[in-house]
Amino acid sequence: MWERTTSGELLATGSTGPAWRTDVTTVNGSDYILTTSCDTTKFTLNFLIIIIALVGVAGNAIVLWLLGFQMRRNAFSIYILNLAGADFLFLCFNAVHSIQVIISMYRSIFISGFFNVLFNFTYLAGLSMLSAISTERSLSALLPIWYRCRRPRHTSAAMCALLWTLSLILSALQAEACGTFFNGFAHGWCKRLDSIIFAWLIVLLVVLSGSSLALLLRVFCGSHRIAVTRLYVTIALTVLVFLLFGLSYGIYWFLLDWIEELYRVFPCNVFEISAFLSCVNSCANPIIYFLVGSIRHCRFQCQTPKVFLQRALQDVPEEEEGAERGSSRKSGELETV
Structure with missing residues (x-):
C-alpha cells in the first residue's frame, strides 16, 4: 500500500516495514547535481x-x-473573522x-503525516x-430587498459553523481512509474520498467565480448599476489574490495527488512551491484589508488599524461616506461652539 507524505514522496508499507521511495536513486553524475539542487531549493522555500x-500570523492575529473583541460584527465581518482564523491556522501549521x-x-526526525489533515482542513x-x-x-447586490427583509439574522454564523464542520469531516475521513491515522480502509475508499473532496473544491471554485x-x-x-464600495474592493x-496564489495548493493536493502519474512530469519540491504560494495568499489578506481601508485617507500617523479595518468593511459608496464624515465633523464643531 502506498501513502503520500507532505513532501510528495511515496511511502510503501508492507510486512517488512516502511520503506521510502525517492525520485533520485543514485548519487552519481547528474543525479547528484539534481539532488543538491532540489535540497537547496527545498531549504530556501521552507x-x-x-x-x-510569521508575518501572516501577526497580520491575521x-x-x-x-473583529473578535474591538469591533461590532455584521454579516460580512463574521465571514472575514472566520477567514482570518483559517488563514491563521494554515500559516501556523x-x-x-x-x-x-x-x-x-540535517538531523533525522519524524515528520507526522497528520500535517496533511491540518493543511487540507484549514x-x-x-x-x-x-x-x-x-x-x-x-x-x-442582486436581491437587495430579499437580503434586507427576508434573510435570517444568524445566517453568517450558522454558515461558518457548517463550513468548518464540513471541512473537518472531509479532511478527517480522507486521512482515515488513506491511512494517515491508522491502517486505513481499502484503497478504493481513499480514491472515492479524494474524488468527493476534489468535486467539492470544484463546486467552491465555481461558486466563487460565478x-x-x-x-x-x-x-x-x-x-441598474451599483456603486463601488470599499467592501466590494x-x-x-x-x-x-486567491486565484493567483492560493489555488496552487488545491491543484497540488487534490489533482496531482489524485493522479499520481503526474508527479513524474513535474520537478522536485512541487509541494514547497504550492505551500509557499498559498502562504503568500494567506499573508496578503490582512494587508489587503488595511490597504483598502487607507485608500484616500493616508494619515497613518493619526489612524489606527481598527479604523482602517472598519473602512475596508464599509458597504457604503464613497460619496455617502464622505457626507457622513462631513456631517459628523460639523456636528462636532457645533457642539464645541
Whole structure:
C-alpha cells in the first residue's frame, strides 16, 4: 500500500516495514547535481515559508483581535473573522512543518503525516469562507430587498459553523481512509474520498467565480448599476489574490495527488512551491484589508488599524461616506461652539 507524505514522496508499507521511495536513486553524475539542487531549493522555500508565515500570523492575529473583541460584527465581518482564523491556522501549521523539514535535512526526525489533515482542513475552510463571502455580497447586490427583509439574522454564523464542520469531516475521513491515522480502509475508499473532496473544491471554485463575476457585471454593466464600495474592493482583491496564489495548493493536493502519474512530469519540491504560494495568499489578506481601508485617507500617523479595518468593511459608496464624515465633523464643531 502506498501513502503520500507532505513532501510528495511515496511511502510503501508492507510486512517488512516502511520503506521510502525517492525520485533520485543514485548519487552519481547528474543525479547528484539534481539532488543538491532540489535540497537547496527545498531549504530556501521552507525558509521563505517560515518568514512569510510569521508575518501572516501577526497580520491575521490583529484582524482576529479587532473583529473578535474591538469591533461590532455584521454579516460580512463574521465571514472575514472566520477567514482570518483559517488563514491563521494554515500559516501556523505551515511554519511548524517547514521548521521540521529544515531540521530533518540535517538531523533525522519524524515528520507526522497528520500535517496533511491540518493543511487540507484549514485550506478547505478558508476557500469555503471566501466563497461564502462572495456569494453573500452578490446576493445583497442582486436581491437587495430579499437580503434586507427576508434573510435570517444568524445566517453568517450558522454558515461558518457548517463550513468548518464540513471541512473537518472531509479532511478527517480522507486521512482515515488513506491511512494517515491508522491502517486505513481499502484503497478504493481513499480514491472515492479524494474524488468527493476534489468535486467539492470544484463546486467552491465555481461558486466563487460565478458570484464574483455576477457582482462584477452588476457593478459595471446594466442599467441598474451599483456603486463601488470599499467592501466590494476588499472582496474583489481577496478573490483575485486567491486565484493567483492560493489555488496552487488545491491543484497540488487534490489533482496531482489524485493522479499520481503526474508527479513524474513535474520537478522536485512541487509541494514547497504550492505551500509557499498559498502562504503568500494567506499573508496578503490582512494587508489587503488595511490597504483598502487607507485608500484616500493616508494619515497613518493619526489612524489606527481598527479604523482602517472598519473602512475596508464599509458597504457604503464613497460619496455617502464622505457626507457622513462631513456631517459628523460639523456636528462636532457645533457642539464645541
